[in-house]
Amino acid sequence: MRCAKCRRMYDAAAENRLSARQREKIRNHLSQCPSCALVWQENEGLRTVLCESAKPERVPSAEYFARLARKAVEAAEAERRADSARPRLTVWASLTAWVGTVPRGAFRLAQAAVLLAVGVSAGYFLSNEVRGISSTEVVRPLRLALNPAPTPSPEVREALPSAPPAATPAPEAVIAYAVPAPAAPAAAVEPAGESRPIMKVESAPTPVVDVAAVVAALQKFSEVLDKMKPSEEVERLRQIQRVSQQIQASAVLARLQDLKLQMVRTGQTDYIPDVHRIEEVFHQLASASRDRQASEFLHLDTYQKAEDALIKKRYDEAMRLFKVVIIQAPGSYLAARAMYQRANINFEYYRDFKNAIMDYNQCLTEFPRHFVAEPIQKLIHERVELIAQNSTNDYAPLKLYYKAEATSRPAAAVPLYAALLKQYPQSTLIKPAIDTLVRLARQNADDAALVGQILDAFDQFQDQNPAHPAEMHAQLAIADVTHFCVRNRQQAILEYTKVLDKSRDPELVRIAQERLRSLEKAP
Amino acid sequence: MALSDVPIELVARCQRGDQKAFEELVARIGPELYAMIYAHVRDHDDADEILQECLIRLYKHLPSLRDVMKFSSWVSRMAVNQCHSQCLRRSRKAMESTDDQIEWAERDVMWQKPDMGNPRKELMRREVREEINQAIRELPPRQRSVVVLFEVEGRSIREIAEMLDCSVGAVKFNLHQARKKLKLALREYVRQRPSERPAAEAEAEAL
Incomplete structure (x- = not known):
């Protein structure tokens, strides 16, 4: 029997799944192989230690459990009572209150926007609640908003194109509201005179949109929101509401896309079919309108598939699908995002820096207006700079650094970092490499060989690169390793003093001073 | 019960x-x-x-x-x-x-007062115990769950995979990682055979 197999068998042995023959074989192997015997012995030792320490040293009394049981019943019952006694209709009432004040034409538009916002966010909340994550005061009124009170006010009844299904479950209600309203957003995308209804809404006159009134209506909605207690849900609702103020189909689609992605990422996929159906309506609007930005979203499916593939770590497939999006919808919002994602995959997973820098640069030159969000722009610039500065020898410093980073065994990672320090002293990765080495040394302080290796790497780096910008960084690293790992107090004081004498970086000086102070205080 | x-x-x-x-x-x-x-x-x-x-x-x-x-x-x-x-x-x-x-x-x-019936097991010295607990607390949640379920509760790998809703391979990997980290952190207690653990038990006896 080989050692690897013998070690693999430990779990099966612990589960008592071995046959007599296998047990015999293992016994023979263990008697001959001291290293395997040690591993088995250590595993057994660990098991004993874990089992012995697992028993709580103090055991709660029966009264404790009795009290806890009563408390649990009280808490659960209180929650149940609160659920049934909560004040109702806050959001719905305020919505209907301003419905009467808004001109009729505008109402449809506002209705579509607000109900879309309410519907989509409610999808969130409801799905949250299904998973038992949260249940706040906002959720219930929203639910009611989706399943309105049996007798809506006359204004509401008049304004609704068809009577809302009073007792349908929430997701259907979302659709019931979102679907009959498309005529209005269509009008928003196109000038009012040219508008044509995309979906036939029976006996609905071509609406005349009063944008100012819609904005005022939404304003009122946001005032209601402001009065609510701040919470995560209200904040999300606010975000959606902000987006829905721009009634362009493209904006709504972009937001829906984000929502869908978020839902996929958080695993709340129950409501995705509903979002898809809302999306379809807006797709129809987009394809019929002359809004070029909106027609981009016709390639949403492909993009969505690509994102799904990315989430499932099927990078090749994601790359291919992103490429399809770029080719099919050139110059679009989706193409920009696809390009950005391709660059990210190249950088983060393939470590193909040559293509990554090309893609990132393309993002900046071809889609200047799409990357206005500051964090993304900053990230792109940082990565482009990082790649450009470490391009020597076919991006060798970058490859070396990331290879070291991906190596889990410290003993294997340290030589890689050391090689980086030795071969590419001009790289911008020197400082992070030094920091990582210090961290590794501190984590493995009792591995003298490893610590020695790390110190040697620092010494060599200092010798070979006098007056290097990171010289003092390395000096501080040496001092830290001497202090925390070698635990040579005198030597550590000496090393820290060197930093104090030579460094001009106030941050380094501050750290050195702090460490010296603590060293002097210690006995 | x-x-x-x-x-x-x-x-x-x-x-x-x-x-x-x-x-x-x-x-x-x-x-x-x-x-x-x-x-x-x-x-x-x-x-x-x-x-x-x-x-x-x-x-x-x-x-x-x-x-x-x-x-x-x-x-x-x-x-x-x-x-x-x-x-x-x-x-x-x-x-x-x-x-x-x-x-x-x-x-x-x-x-309640600790169970004094079995001092050898119950009275592992507080610090030793705290050290062990600390090492376990430092594990990532998934690794911690897996190692406790397997080693302490004696559940099978398949059962654990069902419980944590992950693959058998993932359980094995997490178990291996957790063991590696714990062995490193608890070297001195793991190395001795369970029957001859002077450090822990001598101290426990002395307490």
């Missing part, structure tokens, strides 16, 4: 909302549930908090348990998931602001 020995009638009564039955159920399964949670989190405060949360959930969601026969696996799965849950920190912060302080004082009186 083990989790699996709970009479079905008792669970059924709880499902119908019988509060007395629920109290009886907690009296029966409470100690084991507590020990199980403690084995995972290695901290009495956290264990107390998680147990409270578990019981509230138990009371609320028990009526929706369809197959009463699966009660034991359902409860342990819930407890493990609660231990696993990242929400712990947040909920703890929220609770600290309430009447938690008073709870402490009251509860301290209620703790």
Whole structure:
């Protein structure tokens, strides 16, 4: 029997799944192989230690459990009572209150926007609640908003194109509201005179949109929101509401896309079919309108598939699908995002820096207006700079650094970092490499060989690169390793003093001073 | 009373909302549930908090348990998931602001004396114990759950995979990683044979 197999068998042995023959074989192997015997012995030792320490040293009394049981019943019952006694209709009432004040034409538009916002966010909340994550005061009124009170006010009844299904479950209600309203957003995308209804809404006159009134209506909605207690849900609702103020189909689609992605990422996929159906309506609007930005979203499916593939770590497939999006919808919002994602995959997973820098640069030159969000722009610039500065020898410093980073065994990672320090002293990765080495040394302080290796790497780096910008960084690293790992107090004081004498970086000086102070205080 | 020995009638009564039955159920399964949670989190405060949360959930969601026969696996799965849950920190912060302080004082009186019957096992020196607990607490949640379920509770790898909703390979990997880290951190206690562990036991005896 080989050692690897013998070690693999430990779990099966612990589960008592071995046959007599296998047990015999293992016994023979263990008697001959001291290293395997040690591993088995250590595993057994660990098991004993874990089992012995697992028993709580103090055991709660029966009264404790009795009290806890009563408390649990009280808490659960209180929650149940609160659920049934909560004040109702806050959001719905305020919505209907301003419905009467808004001109009729505008109402449809506002209705579509607000109900879309309410519907989509409610999808969130409801799905949250299904998973038992949260249940706040906002959720219930929203639910009611989706399943309105049996007798809506006359204004509401008049304004609704068809009577809302009073007792349908929430997701259907979302659709019931979102679907009959498309005529209005269509009008928003196109000038009012040219508008044509995309979906036939029976006996609905071509609406005349009063944008100012819609904005005022939404304003009122946001005032209601402001009065609510701040919470995560209200904040999300606010975000959606902000987006829905721009009634362009493209904006709504972009937001829906984000929502869908978020839902996929958080695993709340129950409501995705509903979002898809809302999306379809807006797709129809987009394809019929002359809004070029909106027609981009016709390639949403492909993009969505690509994102799904990315989430499932099927990078090749994601790359291919992103490429399809770029080719099919050139110059679009989706193409920009696809390009950005391709660059990210190249950088983060393939470590193909040559293509990554090309893609990132393309993002900046071809889609200047799409990357206005500051964090993304900053990230792109940082990565482009990082790649450009470490391009020597076919991006060798970058490859070396990331290879070291991906190596889990410290003993294997340290030589890689050391090689980086030795071969590419001009790289911008020197400082992070030094920091990582210090961290590794501190984590493995009792591995003298490893610590020695790390110190040697620092010494060599200092010798070979006098007056290097990171010289003092390395000096501080040496001092830290001497202090925390070698635990040579005198030597550590000496090393820290060197930093104090030579460094001009106030941050380094501050750290050195702090460490010296603590060293002097210690006995 | 083990989790699996709970009479079905008792669970059924709880499902119908019988509060007395629920109290009886907690009296029966409470100690084991507590020990199980403690084995995972290695901290009495956290264990107390998680147990409270578990019981509230138990009371609320028990009526929706369809197959009463699966009660034991359902409860342990819930407890493990609660231990696993990242929400712990947040909920703890929220609770600290309430009447938690008073709870402490009251509860301290209620703790019983440690079981003196078996000093060799019970009295591992406090520091040694704390060191072991610390090493376990430092593991990532998934690794911690896997190693405790396998080594302490003696569950099979397949069972653990079902419980944590992941693949058998993932369980094996996490188990391996957890063992590696723990062996490194607890070298001096792991190396000796269980029967000859002078450091821990001599100290325990001396205490």
